[in-house]
Amino acid sequence: MDTIDRALKEAGASAYVIYASSEDANMFYLTGFKTGDPVFYLKCDGNPATLIVPQMEYERAVSESRCEVMTRGDAGYFEIFEEECDPLRAGAKMVCAQAGGDLLVPGTFPLALAREMESFCNIYVDKTTVKNMRALKNPHEIKAIKSVQRAAEGAMDIAVSMIKKAEPRGSVLYYDSEPLTSDMVRAEMQCYLLRLGCTAADTIVSCGPETAMPHNKGNGALLMDEPIVIDVFPRSEKTGYHADMTRTFVRGEPSREIEDIYNTVKEAKALGWSFIRPGVSGSEVHQAVLDFFTDAGYESGTGGFMHSLGHGVGLDIHENPALSPSGGELREGHVITVEPGLYYQGIGGVRLEDMGTVTKDGFDCFTKYKEEIRI
């Protein structure tokens, strides 16, 4: 039986409904349809899934989506709008009429729309079905993710060669006689990725004190002898899949503290890998690395190891499963990152991140990129 149909049966609902743009990974996963504006996905028990779209999107949805398609006009929207005079309520009523029974919706379903629908039927929340479907990658998805990973590594090469080519003047790195900034490195990485059909908003190129904040994007000139954290997570515009990788470099000579941290983080990553196999929980893997850091003298709190060890990667950059205190069981076909990091105000931060898939008996790492602090 279809997984969605099974969830409907368990919930006692007639139809699964999503209302979202394709920025919502559940929507894109189930439909293959790219849309900047929200549309309705409706899957009635035992029937094929249907998209309900504005007239202007009809032809495109027919040719680009994997669903049956109807216009909202054909679904009776305009007659209902005449009565209700409110687009949200009219949409709710239209979908409830099409569904003809109680609805199951994902946890991200918008509350305002759910409240309108509750005048017509019961709404049940599904927290896991589509998320769990998405977490298990099939060979096509793995191929798509690996292809983005190759692009990410090419972008990392761009960054490394810019930093290598730069010349120090005092503590600042200069490139073609101007200071080499985070923005310059980011722009070249992104242009490279664009030409491969990938976008990479918010690439992190942080340096020095910024590296103590894991998600500081980085600003201004890159410096000699300071850690430079580069975290790039491109997405294929065509397939929608992401990759995710991080390296930390120093141009010149790292401080003793940063070099020790680097070596410890590198060991932690290998340790994390070694724990990954089906049946182990994400929380155990996370805890093993946390314990390793503590034993090595790196206590966690306001500094130290202050994020999860890793996360699933797919249509969302962060999805199930989690390698975190609440992470559940790992299964073959999960695609996850392993990204230990240590961060200290006044010293800086180091993060190393690889990505791969859980195999029958371990972890197949997709990331093939050198790990050397000095460049």
Add this chain to the structure above:
Amino acid sequence: MDTIDRALKEAGASAYVIYASSEDANMFYLTGFKTGDPVFYLKCDGNPATLIVPQMEYERAVSESRCEVMTRGDAGYFEIFEEECDPLRAGAKMVCAQAGGDLLVPGTFPLALAREMESFCNIYVDKTTVKNMRALKNPHEIKAIKSVQRAAEGAMDIAVSMIKKAEPRGSVLYYDSEPLTSDMVRAEMQCYLLRLGCTAADTIVSCGPETAMPHNKGNGALLMDEPIVIDVFPRSEKTGYHADMTRTFVRGEPSREIEDIYNTVKEAKALGWSFIRPGVSGSEVHQAVLDFFTDAGYESGTGGFMHSLGHGVGLDIHENPALSPSGGELREGHVITVEPGLYYQGIGGVRLEDMGTVTKDGFDCFTKYKEEIRI
């Protein structure tokens, strides 16, 4: 009185809560904080707004957001998680405890979280407060939007010069001895925008039959004598604001039908502009253009003018107000597009889109870009 406090008073709620990443425009608007993962925004009546973030984001939120900041650890999350063993429920309980009363949330609030919170307090839905705040732009926002519009026009110049430089071989345009494709034009436009600090995913460069679908992104080689629709809507990575513009071109000689459509769409845009002023409703402006098309012999249905005349532009590419059948009253400071289009299977489509602000007595157009079908 603060607008949010007024909404709280009217709803009888103690606190306004949002749970979202900064992809949610309400979140970014109220906090100025960029985050890929969802965090809690909490505004208790009469108090300053607070962000509740994971430890790893604390320093960054303090330095980058406009809010008070507390870690979820300080908000008691981990003790609650010990009891509840479910991250969603623990987050719900933590925020309800901090709020100390009933909550007002935006319409996009995730249903699963709302259901958890409903065990602790009442949840009221706010459909309009933050959306309406966002629709009215202050001078800083208008400056930010105009600056992105200049970048969009530069990107349009890139596209035009590539198409002009290309040479026809039969019906196909060639560029540096290879067919000039949508992807090549899009990539160059996007690289140009990136260097100006803007991203522009999903830029439309469609040609020939594709142009009959308003949101067909375009694939493959560009053709002589066929309409080429270029719709670019970049966003500043720094400010988060968008611009939006569309032009339609023909390299070579347009068909008689396409040229007639072009001239009619151009007239429709001028007509739309002429109706815009404070106090007029978006639906009236839309209807005026629809009537004009009908009178000119361009009926709408499965083809013709099959989308709204325009939309607000800001942190979201589509936001309030709408120039559509359900569009409400226009006010001074609204920033809107005017984008009539006509689309026919077998003939093609034409869309022209400008953007500007509603002024005291009319419309100040930000778009300064030529309108010529032949290039």
